[in-house]
Amino acid sequence: xxxxxxxxxxxxxxxxxxxxxxxxxxxxxxxxxxxxxxxxxxxxxxxxxxxxxxxxxxxxxxxxxxxxxxxxxxxxxxxxxxxxxxxxxxxxxxxxxxxxxxxxxxxxxxxxxxxxxxxxxxxxxxxxxxxxxxxxxxxxxxxxxxxxxxxxxxxxxxxxxxxxxxxxxxxxxxxxxxxxxxxxxxxxxxxxxxxxxx
Numbered sequence: 001x002x003x004x005x006x007x008x009x010x011x012x013x014x015x016x017x018x019x020x021x022x023x024x025x026x027x028x029x030x031x032x033x034x035x036x037x038x039x040x041x042x043x044x045x046x047x048x049x050x051x052x053x054x055x056x057x058x059x060x061x062x063x064x065x066x067x068x069x070x071x072x073x074x075x076x077x078x079x080x081x082x083x084x085x086x087x088x089x090x091x092x093x094x095x096x097x098x099x100x101x102x103x104x105x106x107x108x109x110x111x112x113x114x115x116x117x118x119x120x121x122x123x124x125x126x127x128x129x130x131x132x133x134x135x136x137x138x139x140x141x142x143x144x145x146x147x148x149x150x151x152x153x154x155x156x157x158x159x160x161x162x163x164x165x166x167x168x169x170x171x172x173x174x175x176x177x178x179x180x181x182x183x184x185x186x187x188x189x190x191x192x193x194x195x196x197x198x
Contacts, residue, residue, distance in 0.1 A: 013038045014084060021081045032074055043069065043091055046162050060102055069094040089153075089171040092161025096138070099160070103134040133194070140193040144186060150174070154182040155190065 145152035
């Protein structure tokens with residue numbers, strides 16, 4: 001699965017989004033009703049990256065993925081977001097969990113089926129690679145998280161969230177150069193783990 005050619009841009013309602021997130025954090029449950037229309041397009045573009053070749057690889061639609069991710073983010077186990085960057089970081093995590101759950105369900109429904117593994121270097125290329133093994137990727141990403149949580153988070157934000165290096169740096173509170181180094185290391189490490197199966 002590729003990173004998009006263009007990264008998500010700051011929405012025109014950035015200040016309004018920040019204010020609504022602040023209201024939600026202060027206990028105003030109605031703020032989410034006003035928030036959703038403002039963040040919908042950016043969430044949808046994040047989701048659409050994974051569903052570009054829906055006819056071959058996916059049965060989900062981007063709209064359904066966005067709605068499910070948003071509902072999960074509003075769940076009782078989630079806390080208030082610290083700002084716009086934190087919100088879209090949480091969205092990337094929700095999209096990852098939904099896609100992994102969906103991939104596991106599809107695998108169970110296939111008779112003894114497993115997903116065709118694609119080298120991570122191909123999966124993270126600019127061209128679409130709809131047959132990446134999301135379940136396998138999730139497993140090695142969890143191993144990376146035990147070794148280096150920040151590098152795993154960089155992958156989650158860039159790969160599942162489609163965030164740029166700068167946006168990822170904002171979410172994590174680190175420098176863009178740190179994100180670029182972590183991204184480069186994580187891609188090599190994950191590719192090796194996926195290809196060897198160790």
